[in-house]
Amino acid sequence: MSRIEDVAKKAGVSIATVSRVINNSGNVSEKTKMKVWKAIKELNYKPKILASALARHKEKFYVGICKSNRLIKMEKEKTSPEFYSVILEALEEVGKTYGIKFEKMDIQKPEKCDGYILVGGDSTKEIINFYRELEKPFLLLDHYIPGEKIDCIVTNGYDGAYFVTNYLIKKGFKKIYHIHGPLYSYGFKSRFEGYRNAMEDANLIPRFFEYDDVNDNMSEVINSIDIPEAIFASNDITAMRIIRELRKRNIRVPEDVSVIGFDDILSAKDFDPPLTTLKVFKDEMGSLAAKRIYELLVGHDVHPILISLFTKFIKRKSSI
Numbered sequence: 308m309s310r311i312e313d314v315a316k317k318a319g320v321s322i323a324t325v326s327r328v329i330n331n332s333g334n335v336s337e338k339t340k341m342k343v344w345k346a347i348k349e350l351n352y353k354p355k356i357l358a359s360a361l362a363r364h365k366e367k368f369y370v371g372i373c374k375s376n377r378l379i380k381m382e383k384e385k386t387s388p389e390f391y392s393v394i395l396e397a398l399e400e401v402g403k404t405y406g407i408k409f410e411k412m413d414i415q416k417p418e419k420c421d422g423y424i425l426v427g428g429d430s431t432k433e434i435i436n437f438y439r440e441l442e443k444p445f446l447l448l449d450h451y452i453p454g455e456k457i458d459c460i461v462t463n464g465y466d467g468a469y470f471v472t473n474y475l476i477k478k479g480f481k482k483i484y485h486i487h488g489p490l491y492s493y494g495f496k497s498r499f500e501g502y503r504n505a506m507e508d509a510n511l512i513p514r515f516f517e518y519d520d521v522n523d524n525m526s527e528v529i530n531s532i533d534i535p536e537a538i539f540a541s542n543d544i545t546a547m548r549i550i551r552e553l554r555k556r557n558i559r560v561p562e563d564v565s566v567i568g569f570d571d572i573l574s575a576k577d578f579d580p581p582l583t584t585l586k587v588f589k590d591e592m593g594s595l596a597a598k599r600i601y602e603l604l605v606g607h608d609v610h611p612i613l614i615s616l617f618t619k620f621i622k623r624k625s626s627i
Contacts (some may be wrong), residue, residue: 309350318346368407368421368604372398373414375427375450381520389572390542390589391426394448397593398424405601417441422604424448424596428492444603448596451493456611458603460596464494464569467585467618468501471539471567474620476509478627480536480565485515486528486549487541498541498569518545525552534558536565537626543568543575543584550578550625565626569618581623588616 315322320339327335328343335343346352374382378391399409412418414425414434422444425434430447435455438445446458468485475483485502488495499515506513514535516528525545529552540546546568550560560566560580568575571586595614602608 309352311352313350314343314346314352317350318342368405368601370402370407370409370600370604371412371417371420371423372409373412373417373423373425375414375425375429377429378427379414389574390570390587391449393573393589394593394596395426397590398448398597399593401594401597402601405597407597407601407604422600424600425450428494429489444600446596446600446603448592449494451613458599458611459613460592460599461497461613461615462494462587462592463615463617464497465501467569467620468498468539469505470501470618470620471569471585472502472505473509475537475539475565475567475626476505476511478537478565481511482514482535483511483537483539484532484535485513485539485541486518486545487515488518488520488545490517495541502539518548520544520548523548525549529553529556534564538564538566540566540568543570543572543582546582546584546625547574547578550580561624561626567626571621575621576623578625580625583623583626584621585618586621587618591616 311322311325315325318325320343324335324339325343328340372395402409410418410420414430417423420443423438423441424446425438426448428450430450430452432452432455435452435457446460448460449462451459451461472483483506485499487499490496490499502515503513514532516532518525518528525548529549538549540549546566550566553560553564553566558564566583568582568584569587571584575582575584599612599614
C-alpha cells in the first residue's frame, strides 16, 4: 500500500507539500498540484482528505439556520411550504454526523455561531454583506445572487422548466402559460427563463403571470387570463391552487387544461388529480448543505462553489 512518502518522492516534492495539496491548504502552484495529483493517481494512493482538518476538529460546531423574511412571514401565517421542511430535516440529520448542532434564528439578528446557513429565495446583497462582515463561514440554501461569489446550493430550475415546456410542446400544445412566484427569487426566475426560452425556441409566444402565495391572489390571476391548453406553475403549491380555481369555473384537469408543478412536495402525489411535476431532490440539497458548511468550518476547499441539482420529471394525472 502506497504511503504519503511515496507520493512525495514520485512527485519530487516534500511530504508537507503533498499534505497541503491533499487538504487544499497553503500556497501551492497549479503546476505542483498537477504533479502531486498525478503521483497520487499512478500510485493509487488513498489520501485521508480531511486529515489536517480533522486535527482541528472541534467536538461540536454551532451553525445558525437563518430563514429568509418571506419564509418567516409564511410561518407566522401558518403557510410554511412543505418544500423546506424536507430540506431542513435532511440538513439537521446529516449535520449530526459532522458534529454540527443547528439553531434556528432571525436572519436580521443572528446569534453568535461558528457558521450560518441562509435559507430561502429572497436574501439580498445587503444581507450577504452583513454576513460577510461577521467573518464566519456561511452559505445560501435555495438561492443564488449573480455576481456574489458565495457558496450556494440550488436546484437547476432553468433546465427543469425548459424540459417540461418542451414536453408540453411535443404533446401538441401551443397555448402554454406560466404562472410564477416573485422573480427576485433565483428559483422562480430561473424557472421563468427556462419556460420563456423554450417557448421562444419553438417560435411560440410566452405568456406569464405572477402569483404571490403569501397574499394568495390566484383567483385574480385566473380571472385575468384566457384559459390556455396547459399551465406550467413555478411550484406545486401554485399548481394545486390553480387546479382548485379552475374547478370553481368547471374547467377540468387534465381534460380541458393540463397543469404541471415544480418541486414534488409530499402532498403532490396524493392531490386530486395526482400532480405531474418536476422532482427537486430536497433531501440531497439538505445533505449537501450540511457537508459543505462542514468543509467551510474546517477550512477545506474554501473557494466558493455553486452546486446545482438537476430535477426529474414525474408524470402523474394532472397533465396529458
